[in-house]
Amino acid sequence: MLKKWFFLLIIAIVTGKSFSQSPTWSNDVAKIIYGNCTSCHRTGGIAPFNLETYEDVSAMAGWVQQAIETKSMPPWTPNPDYKHFAHERVLPSTDISTIQNWVAAGTPSGNLNIAPPIPIYANGTQLGTPDISLSITPYSITSANDVYRNFELFVGSTQATNITAIEVIPGNPGIVHHVLVFQDSTSNPINTAGAGGTGSSASQLLYSYVPGASPYFTPVGTGFRLAPNTRIILQIHYAPGSNGLTDNTIVNFKTNNNNLRKITVDAALNHFNMTDGPLVIPANQLKTFHSELQIPENVTVLYAFPHMHLLGKSIHTWANKPISGDSVRFVKIPDWNFHWQDNFIFPNAIVLPIGTTIKAEAVYDNRDTNPNNPTIPPVTVTAGEETVDEMFLVFFAYMPFQSGDQYLIIDKRIFAKGATNFCGGQSVRLETIAGDGYSYQWLKDGASITGATNYFYNAFETGNYTVSITLGPNNVVSDPTLVTVSDAPVAQILTPSTTAIPEGGTVTLAGQAGVGYLYQWYLNGNVILGATSSTFDATYFGEYTLEVFNGNCYSISEPLVMTGGVAQTNEIAGQTEFLVFPNPAEDLLSIKLNDDLCGKRILVQDVTGNTLQMLTIEKSIVQIDVHELSQGIYFVSIIDENNSVLFKKKVILR
Ligand code: HEC
Incomplete structure (x- = not known):
């Protein structure tokens, strides 16, 4: 079996050092791109082109600038000024201005030898050993357009259990645009072809995957109930251009048989609690609908997932508390994009008292000027499971309230926003959950790092990093993230006993030794084949240099000129x-x-x-x-x- 290869292309042409103040690729821009773009814009990724190297990005710098200024990239539909979410894909304004200044300065590379390395993305499971792993039977796409497909997977377990983590591994990351994971314990037939619903109205949405998404872990002590003999339905969207390609996406679960608190995922706002329904969108109209529900118990809400089809224009969901009427923000999507659906995870669990009214307002555009309108000329559209039908749903993941829920630590993972393996002088930004009231202490090899008390830490030394996260009375320590920093080696040819090679003899040249060093000797700029140890017996006159490697870092020595000896032969010219x-x-x-x-x-x-x-x-x-x-x-x-x-x-x- 062939192992999977990732090819990373970088250029390493030494360019003149720039002394200006403008941002450079090596110092400033590469880390923004590697932290926010390469999860999709890489070889084998979902985006249609790579943004991996200086050449890739500088060649389309104007386009990149436009995409980040208009906030079309990275793809993130909720308005971040309305509400922040865990793991949101939002570029800070300082990063946007760095890229603007870089483009204005003519995209200077800086010294590409010191550019950070391209991050390597996990292609296997990130759940350790999954307890349940289900794969679709390989599916070949036979259309050049967007393809939506529902796959039915039988769990085969007769025992009920709890799901504590969900992960989707796209079989073919270059074509899998998004995956919705549903649980459905009925035997309702499903609609294999088609977007929107699964075809079974009993399907319960658990999780949504978009490229670059990390697995979802339920908060400690909680889980989704997995019914006995149930089935999992995956709705997969294949991007245009997948024709002739095959996919075998996998969904993995971690389970726990303990008596955990049960998280319910429910389309609490739906077609049946519309205040101005039914959902009928006449041809050639822009139409707004509302839906609301008064909740019958105190609940703790973990995430929201609004869902509409192609006529969706915007959706806003919030709650009004009883008596005070105080408004609680959920999600506001000003420009609905069917292609970028997500579950939006609240960084702080939202506690709603009994009698709270949860609400949503959705706008649909059924005019022929809507470029996503699937039916031109427009026809009247009603609620239904097909792509050409519409939906008005907001799924919520929630639990009955328990005291202290406002202090639930929603996630305790560390995310590295770049490669964790690099040469000395560079760093990697490590991030964990950011939210209200959280406090942090970062640790390296178990020892607190003085002053490292933000939700992120720029690690520049080798070590195992963890972060201790506190919210109210709760405290958790994250799993460790290993950062490996290789020192740029010292490349030096030690002064030999003589620089004049005696006739018929040799002079042993020696490089400065170092732990883990690897060597390559050169003569007159040519590789000397096989000369890869710390010493070399020189018989030829000419200019010797020594290249020394340490991990991914390397240096080249000053040249040393040897006289006497014999002329270099072709075999050694290399x-x-x-x-x-x-x-x-x-x-x-x-x-x-x-x-x-x-x-x-x-x-x-x-x-x-x-x-x-x-x-x-x-x-x-x-x-x-x-x-x-x-x-x-x-x-x-x-x-x-x-x-x-x-x-x-x-x-x-x-
Ligand atoms: C989650 C995946 C993902 C991430 C992260 C992402 N892109 Fe994209 N990008 C895409 C896809 C897919 C397309 C193709 C068009 C589409 O489907 O929206 C695209 C298209 C683009 C385009 C073409 C113009 C456009 O607006 O559609 C540019 C430029 C671009 N991306 C730049 C970036 C930059 C810069 C970043 C990081 C700051 C980034 N992208 C992050 C997936 C991503």
């Missing part, structure tokens, strides 16, 4: 066109290429000649994530249009 390092490699393999190899291809094979990957050379340095490959010997070749091997190198992975 293949400067193409350099693979470090070798042996552990996590990342870098391939440095001469510019004239652009357009040729890199072929990676195992010892038996199986092709593991082939990719076209676009950049002067290609980085390959190899940490999932087993130890052993591999070959990296450069091949031309006729598949003739131009160069070939052996690489050892350990």
Whole structure:
């Protein structure tokens, strides 16, 4: 079985150092893009193009600027001035102005050698070992348009239990645009093709996945009840351009048989409690509807999920408390986008007293000027399960209130907004839940970090980071996140006994030693094949340099000129066109290429000649994530249009 490869392309052309005050890619912009965009805009990601390298982003800088100024990217439909949510995809205004200034200054790269590395995204489960794992049977898309599909998966367990975590792993992350996870214990037939509903009105929505979303964990001590002999229905939206491709998306659950508090997910606002229903949207009209419900008990609300179809224009949901009439904000989506549906998780649980009225206002645009209108010329549209029908639903995840619920710690995970493996001098922003009344203490290897009491921490040293989160009387410590910082190695050729090589003899050159260092010697700028230890016996005259690797970081020594000896031969001139390092490699393999190899291809094979990957050379340095490959010997070749091997190198992975 072939392991999955992620290819990361970066360029590493040393450019002149810029002394101006303008933001640069290396210092300022890369970390914004890696923290907010590459979860989707990466090789194999859902977005239609990559934003991974300096070249990618600078080439479309104007477009990027426009997308972030208009707030169309990152995709996030709720108005953040109305309410903030856990894990919201909102770019802070300081980041927007950094990108504006960077574009205005002509997108300076800065020193690309010190740019942060591209983050690597988990492609397996993040639940440890899931207790229930269900996969759709591989499904091949046979349309060039948006495709919506409902898949029925049988849990097969006769025992009731509680779900404490839900995760969706897209089988084909390049085409899975979103996934809604429903539970349905009835035997109602489902509608396999079609958006909107599942076809069964009894389906209970549990979770919604969009690319880059993390698994959902219920607050400690709570869970969704999983009925015996139930089924899970996945509604998957495949993006346009998926024609001919296959998907086998997986949904994973963590379960717990203890007697947990039960979270109910219910479309509490729906077609039946409309105050100005029924949901009939006449052709060529813009129409507003309202729905409300007075709640019969004290409840604690965890998240809200508004749902409409393609005519939806805006939706706003809130509550009015009894007596005082005080308004409680849920979600306001000023510009509904059917393609970006989410469950919006409140960073603080919302406690509603009995008698509170929950409300929603939804606007539908059934005119031919609505570019999403599925029926042109418009026809009268009513409530229904089909994409061309409409819906007015707001799902809420809630529990009967218990005292102290306002102090529920909603999430205790740490999210790294960038690579956690980098060279000295860089940092990674670690973030945890942000909300009202929370206080924090970050720890490194179990010891408190002085002054690190915000919801984020910029880690710049190797260590296991945790954060202790306090809200009212509650306190939890997060799981650890490992950050590995590699020091840029010292590259130095120690002064030899003599720089004059005696006739017929050698002079041993030695590099400054260091723990974990890997070496490559050069003569006159050419790789000396096989010269990869800390010492080298020089027999040739010329200018020697030593390149030293430490993890992903490397340095090049000052040159040392040797005289005497003999002239360099062709065999040792080596293949400067193409350099693979470090070798042996552990996590990342870098391939440095001469510019004239652009357009040729890199072929990676195992010892038996199986092709593991082939990719076209676009950049002067290609980085390959190899940490999932087993130890052993591999070959990296450069091949031309006729598949003739131009160069070939052996690489050892350990
Ligand atoms: C959750 C996934 C996701 C994230 C995160 C994301 N994008 Fe996108 N982006 C997309 C998809 C998918 C498209 C294609 C159009 C669509 O479906 O909306 C897109 C389209 C774009 C476009 C094309 C123009 C447009 O507005 O549609 C630009 C530019 C863009 N993204 C920039 C960015 C930048 C910059 C960031 C980070 C600040 C970012 N995106 C974050 C998924 C994402």
